[in-house]
Amino acid sequence: MISKNMACIKSFLIENDIKPSIQRARIYQFLVDNPIHPTADEIYNQLNPELITLSKTTVYNTMHLFVEKGIVQPIHVEGNEVRYDADFSQHGHFKCDCCGKVFDINIDLNTSSITQLKGFKIKSIQMLMSGTCEKCSCQ
Amino acid sequence: MISKNMACIKSFLIENDIKPSIQRARIYQFLVDNPIHPTADEIYNQLNPELITLSKTTVYNTMHLFVEKGIVQPIHVEGNEVRYDADFSQHGHFKCDCCGKVFDINIDLNTSSITQLKGFKIKSIQMLMSGTCEKCSCQ
DNA sequence: AATAGACTTTGTACTCATTATATTATAACA
């Protein structure tokens, strides 16, 4: 899911039952173009120079809406902040304790065989690893 | 790892390079006896009536120490709080969006086959699912 | 046992991500 133009994002939002606005479309485009799992604060700081009247509350409202409508996943890497990911292909995350980067890790998660989950409705699955990445391990 | 008496916990802490104190031992015992993935606040509220001078800072200090020494795992279920788990057997967690409970899920996580992780040093692996549990799904 | 030094606990004040609320702006529609 690489960059989409605004017209394309507009119809994508409508498809997902979200009334489009410039703010919403640009925030979503930013997430798709920058799969760096940004926080609400980072989104705000990146887009503020362009959307000059953007408010942090709007970013929070928009992220809540996106999560509710299922077009963005919240990622809880650390306890004090939420990160967001517009990539819904099944993948996990690796957080490097040294450089702080969050890596996407392709992974197959098969939950159908877990008997404990009989009767459970699974809405999202996340896998999170931590440690040191290759670069930081080499130093 | 069911309940241990205090003497047993004392030596366990020493084994793990932690100087024992009443606060530390009781907090650890509480975690082992109550595998409900409590927050620091919940630990504080549960133990405060007994350890009458307990301070929240002590709970935070202790949890940080336990995590650093590797006898407790932090769990990031939601973005605004950290939960703690003294169970180090490999398992994942399922958070019910309806009743809020966090379930332990036995699961096998095999990361050795993931080529992306070549050269990475994995310190911890967590798997987190969300949705509705069996009880809440039936209603 | 007394003293000193190191470590632990505690209370207060603070930070900062997020939320609540109320107001203003924009879009939709009769």
Next chain:
DNA sequence: TGTTATAATATAATGAGTACAAAGTCTATT
């Protein structure tokens, strides 16, 4: 065009977690 619904914004409030300094506790040494 006027009216209503929805979205965006600014400000204030909340609450988990942290920083810091003072007070308490433990332990080793004399």
